[in-house]
Amino acid sequence: MTTQLPELVLDVTPTFVISTALATRDFQDVHHDRDKAVQRGSKDIFLNILTTTGLVQRFVTDWAGPDAFVRSVAIKLGVPCYAGETLTFSGHVTEQEGSEATVEVVGRNSIGNHVTGTVRVVLP
Amino acid sequence: MTAPKGISAVAREMAAQGECTPRVARDPVNEAMINNWTEALGDDNPAYPAVAPPAMVQVWTMRGLHPNPDDDPLGRMSEVLDAEGYTSVVATNSEQTYHRHLKPGERVAVTSRLEEVVGPKQTALGEGWFVTTRSIWRVGDEPVAEMMFRILKFRPKPVARAAVTPMVSKDTEFFWVGTKIGELRIQKCAACGALRHPPGPMCPRCNALDPTFIVSGGLGEVYSYVVHHHPQVPGKRTPFVIALVELEEGVRMLGELLDVDPEQVKIGMPVRVRFVPSGEFTLPAWEVR
Amino acid sequence: MSAALVGIGATEFSKESGRSELRLAVEAVSAALAEAGLKPSDVDGLVSFTMDSNAEIAVARELGVPELTFFSRINYGGGAACATVQHAAMAVETGIAEVVVCYRAFNERSGHRFGQFSSAAATNPTSSGVDNSWSYPMGLGTPASTVAMVARRYMHEFGATSEDFGRVAVTMRDHAATNPKAWFHRRPITLEEHQASRWITEPLHLLDCCQESDGAVAIVVTSLARARDLAQPAAVIAGAAQGSSADQYVMTSYFRDEMSRLPEMGLVGRQLWRQAGFGPDEIDVAVLYDHFTPYVLIQLEELGFCGRGEAKEFIADGRIGLTGTLPLNPHGGQLGEAYIHGMNGIAEAVRQIRGNSVNQVRGVENVVVTAGTGVPTSGLVLTRDR
Numbered sequence: 001m002t003t004q005l006p007e008l009v010l011d012v013t014p015t016f017v018i019s020t021a022l023a024t025r026d027f028q029d030v031h032h033d034r035d036k037a038v039q040r041g042s043k044d045i046f047l048n049i050l051t052t053t054g055l056v057q058r059f060v061t062d063w064a065g066p067d068a069f070v071r072s073v074a075i076k077l078g079v080p081c082y083a084g085e086t087l088t089f090s091g092h093v094t095e096q097e098g099s100e101a102t103v104e105v106v107g108r109n110s111i112g113n114h115v116t117g118t119v120r121v122v123l124p
Numbered sequence: 125m126t127a128p129k130g131i132s133a134v135a136r137e138m139a140a141q142g143e144c145t146p147r148v149a150r151d152p153v154n155e156a157m158i159n160n161w162t163e164a165l166g167d168d169n170p171a172y173p174a175v176a177p178p179a180m181v182q183v184w185t186m187r188g189l190h191p192n193p194d195d196d197p198l199g200r201m202s203e204v205l206d207a208e209g210y211t212s213v214v215a216t217n218s219e220q221t222y223h224r225h226l227k228p229g230e231r232v233a234v235t236s237r238l239e240e241v242v243g244p245k246q247t248a249l250g251e252g253w254f255v256t257t258r259s260i261w262r263v264g265d266e267p268v269a270e271m272m273f274r275i276l277k278f279r280p281k282p283v284a285r286a287a288v289t290p291m292v293s294k295d296t297e298f299f300w301v302g303t304k305i306g307e308l309r310i311q312k313c314a315a316c317g318a319l320r321h322p323p324g325p326m327c328p329r330c331n332a333l334d335p336t337f338i339v340s341g342g343l344g345e346v347y348s349y350v351v352h353h354h355p356q357v358p359g360k361r362t363p364f365v366i367a368l369v370e371l372e373e374g375v376r377m378l379g380e381l382l383d384v385d386p387e388q389v390k391i392g393m394p395v396r397v398r399f400v401p402s403g404e405f406t407l408p409a410w411e412v413r
Numbered sequence: 414m415s416a417a418l419v420g421i422g423a424t425e426f427s428k429e430s431g432r433s434e435l436r437l438a439v440e441a442v443s444a445a446l447a448e449a450g451l452k453p454s455d456v457d458g459l460v461s462f463t464m465d466s467n468a469e470i471a472v473a474r475e476l477g478v479p480e481l482t483f484f485s486r487i488n489y490g491g492g493a494a495c496a497t498v499q500h501a502a503m504a505v506e507t508g509i510a511e512v513v514v515c516y517r518a519f520n521e522r523s524g525h526r527f528g529q530f531s532s533a534a535a536t537n538p539t540s541s542g543v544d545n546s547w548s549y550p551m552g553l554g555t556p557a558s559t560v561a562m563v564a565r566r567y568m569h570e571f572g573a574t575s576e577d578f579g580r581v582a583v584t585m586r587d588h589a590a591t592n593p594k595a596w597f598h599r600r601p602i603t604l605e606e607h608q609a610s611r612w613i614t615e616p617l618h619l620l621d622c623c624q625e626s627d628g629a630v631a632i633v634v635t636s637l638a639r640a641r642d643l644a645q646p647a648a649v650i651a652g653a654a655q656g657s658s659a660d661q662y663v664m665t666s667y668f669r670d671e672m673s674r675l676p677e678m679g680l681v682g683r684q685l686w687r688q689a690g691f692g693p694d695e696i697d698v699a700v701l702y703d704h705f706t707p708y709v710l711i712q713l714e715e716l717g718f719c720g721r722g723e724a725k726e727f728i729a730d731g732r733i734g735l736t737g738t739l740p741l742n743p744h745g746g747q748l749g750e751a752y753i754h755g756m757n758g759i760a761e762a763v764r765q766i767r768g769n770s771v772n773q774v775r776g777v778e779n780v781v782v783t784a785g786t787g788v789p790t791s792g793l794v795l796t797r798d799r
Contacts, residue, residue: 010166016164019163019164020164020165022160022164023157023160023161023163023164023165023183024161024180024182024183024186025183025186025188026186027188027189048215049215049218050179050182050183050186051164051165053179053182053218053220054161054165054167054177054179054180055165056179057177057178057179058165058166058167058169058177061167061169061171062167062169066169066170066171067171069178069222069225070178070179070222071221071222072219072220072221072222073178073179073218073219073220074217074218074219074220075217075218075219076216076217077214077215077216077217080214287550288532288535288536288549288550288554289535289536289550290535290546290547290549290550291535291536291537291538291542291543291545291546292543292546293540293543295543296543296546321547321668322544322547322668328660347566347672348562348563348565348566348569348667348672349562349565350553350558350561350562350565350614350615350616351612351614351615352552352553352555352558352614352615353611353612353613353614353615354611354612354613354614355528355529355530355555356530357530357552357554357555358530358532359552360552363612363615364552366551366552366553366558366562368562368566368667368672375668376667376668376672377547378547378548378551378553378665378667379551380551380552386615391565391566391569402550405550407550407551408551409551
């Protein structure tokens with residue numbers, strides 16, 4: 001039986017996009033300046049990759065608990081996650097060897113898969 | 125301008141240079157930045173801020189709002205590609221491995237090397253080059269985290285113009301009101317009962333000026349179709365299929381045939397209507413049934 | 414009719430003329446008048462396409478034409494081509510004008526390209542703009558895609574193939590190969606190259622589509638009586654017709670019972686044969702509008718050269734080549750020579766009647782010419798002065 005992780009649903013507001021970009025010290029204009037983002041061919045401002053990495057980690061530690069140690073986060077980005085989107089993370093354990101588990105994660109929004117990733121985590 | 129061959133040559137040279145000068149984090153690992161991060165991302169893991177979230181490792185060594193020039197290979201390679209017109213960037217892959225938790229007070233430094241530059245590739249975003257770097261974060265001499273990072277530097281396709289909106293007249297307004305509420309409306313002459321699409325003010329059969337409408341069951345068959353490749357069409361991604369559908373009620377109507385392999389489309393294929401919002405309007409489209 | 418074509422003029426055909434469209438127009442009109450042995454002061458009528466950007470008064474001003482008693486525009490894109498001559502002839506026959514020049518001038522490649530998707534066409538606050546609301550927003554808005562929709566149905570109904578379309582393209586490029594004025598001079602293609610060319614809108618390959626061109630053509634029309642005093646042998650108008658059919662749209666007449674036909678061209682054909690007093694059997698050269706190959710096949714059927722669905726067999730044996738029994742577009746057509754909205758085809762018909770085309774067919778007495786297809790259209794039958 002595969003272990004499913006509890007879903008995480010995030011409301012990706014403009015405030016969320018901007019505050020996470022600044023908290024990850026990413027000052028690229030496409031993450032905080034809508035006019036510039038549109039000029040560069042995007043629909044709106046969108047999440048930066050450091051935040052997506054952080055959210056994938058959070059999704060797994062929300063489930064694994066504070067004593068778990070995240071060994072690695074490997075992600076592949078798909079469609080952008082624009083402000084105004086709802087981002088839903090789902091995942092399941094694909095492998096467990098001793099205390100080390102491998103979790104496959106998908107983060108979806110209304111246009112498709114924003115991120116697919118693999119997290120290796122040492123469970124307490 | 126360097127030729128595409130030039131890009132590969134520059135990349136090989138840069139890769140051969142190996143690791144760049146270490147870039148030292150502006151601040152040591154600290155509770156304030158950890159708290160900013162967990163607050164923004166909504167991460168309430170109680171292990172923080174006694175230790176830093178592992179995924180923050182890259183944050184400590186970001187170049188910041190006013191970056192100093194350095195020999196970071198990603199930046200240098202980006203400049204080369206910018207000069208060749210590959211001015212846009214998206215990150216595509218990040219694979220981070222963490223050796224241990226970092227604690228407030230520790231100061232990391234990062235070194236990066238260029239692993240490879242692959243291109244030019246035709247991507248959905250436009251022609252571009254994939255640039256891969258490998259980075260190692262160290263505290264003193266101790267490696268604490270590693271990362272493979274890949275970006276796509278691309279030449280943006282001409283900005284897709286907004287989809288074309290229909291010109292609506294008083295004679296055709298009922299149709300567009302219908303699509304908006306999920307009704308596919310077919311004009312019907314109140315005098316002689318003739319069905320008609322496209323609609324107009326006068327019944328061509330009996331010349332009555334008394335149009336009304338019925339709501340179609342939305343089912344029909346492909347009467348003819350095309351697969352559009354060139355040129356670009358505003359609001360569409362090529363190739364796409366446009367089908368002329370003969371509805372069960374007997375009238376024909378055009379619409380995009382969605383979610384279909386163009387190779388599989390056949391005249392006579394059964395389809396049903398699907399309503400696709402486009403700006404202020406909702407367009408009729410088709411899907412295979 | 415007792416009117417005739419007495420002068421033809423053209424600019425070079427290119428991809429970038431480097432000149433204004435008005436300048437192209439007046440260069441072509443001047444050349445046509447000079448060839449006929451006429452002066453601008455002889456002109457009293459001008460006709461062009463609704464789509465032409467050069468007003469009759471601007472052309473008249475540049476040429477120093479002192480007075481115009483007749484000026485007219487024909488609608489529906491390339492469907493206007495032969496109708497410019499028809500309207501000129503009607504003006505001459507009724508005595509409203511004596512010397513009428515028909516012209517078409519554009520920078521269609523270096524300026525506004527018709528092959529692109531035109532959002533403007535879909536947003537006109539006119540009945541045509543509303544017509545386009547049933548196709549453009551759905552993504553169907555290039556000439557190639559509108560023709561492709563009919564071509565697909567035609568293939569389905571009659572078993573025609575992309576190779577059948579390709580044979581038209583190969584023949585046109587063969588003809589252009591020996592025409593020094595053609596853009597594709599010395600550049601013939603093979604059927605394999607046609608099949609390998611990229612898709613534009615399936616089922617149409619790139620080589621099913623005509624070129625986009627810069628250039629201008631002008632044609633001088635006057636009475637047959639006056640024609641006999643002029644410099645060139647007259648090409649006499651034996652038939653001139655326009656046609657629009659039931660449930661007619663511009664390029665998207667998809668809602669008729671039979672959509673794989675061009676009934677408006679059938680209507681033009683029936684009028685032409687009635688006016689001329691003979692039928693397709695008497696035609697020595699056909700100049701058919703070839704913006705896209707499938708419509709050449711359908712026109713052959715509509716004009717009565719062969720039966721419905723039989724055009725693929727009709728053209729299969731080289732019949733439409735220069736040495737065939739129905740040489741088609743000896744100049745190379747719009748696929749091979751240039752896309753001047755059908756006007757260069759009328760000029761070729763005049764040369765074939767005169768006997769001085771670079772790809773001259775022997776013993777030409779009668780030539781049929783058609784205008785744009787998929788739209789309300791027009792046609793001409795020209796004969797030698799007997």
